Amino acid sequence: KLKVERIDFYKQQISRILQEEYDVSKFFVLKEPRITRLIFFYEEILNSLNVKVRYVLPIRNPLSVAASLEKRNQMRLESSLLLWLRYQLEAERATRGRNRVFIVYEDLVRDWRSVLYRLCDELSITSLYPRGESNKEKDVLKIIEINNFLSSKYQHHNFTDKQLKLNPLV
DSSP: OOHHHHHHHHHHHHHHHHHHHTTSSOOOOOOOGGGGHHHHHHHHHHHTTTTOOOOOEEEEHHHHHHHHHHHHHOOOHHHHHHHHHHHHHHHHHHHTSSEEEEHHHHHHHHHHHHHHHHHHTTTTSSSSSSSSSSOOOHHHHHHHHHHHHHHGGGOOOOOOOOOOOOOOTT
C-alpha cells in the first residue's frame, strides 16, 4: 500500500511541475536520457494531462557520450558504453509501436532545420516551425536562439564512425 501511495505522490508532483512549467505551451520537449527507464510512468502522466506524446530518439556516437561521462563523472569507458547501450535499447523497446522518430545527434547540430522538418513530417507536427525563410522579427529571433543553442561549440566530444568501428571495446 505504501508503494502505491508513494507512486501516486510522485505522479502528482510530476504532473504539478509539468503544469507549472509548460501549461501555457502548446508544444514542449522533455529532454532527459534517464527518462527512458520511466517512459511508461511519464506517458501515463502526460496522457492524463491530454498531452499528445511523441518520441524523438537521438542517436549520438557512444564514444562521444562516453567521453562526456568520463569528464563529468569520471566514469570508465567500458561502463559508459554499456550505459549508453542500455539507455538506447530501453528507449527503443519502450517506444516501439508508438509515434517516434530516430535522429542522429550530429545531424541536429550540423543542420537542425532539416532535422526539424523531418521530425515535423514524420511526427505529423504542423504548427511547430514554418517552412522557408521568414522575415518576421519573432521568427528571426527564434532562429538566432536555436542557432546559438544547437552550436557545435557545445559539442566537446565528437568521435567519427570510423573511430567507433575501430575501437575494440565497442
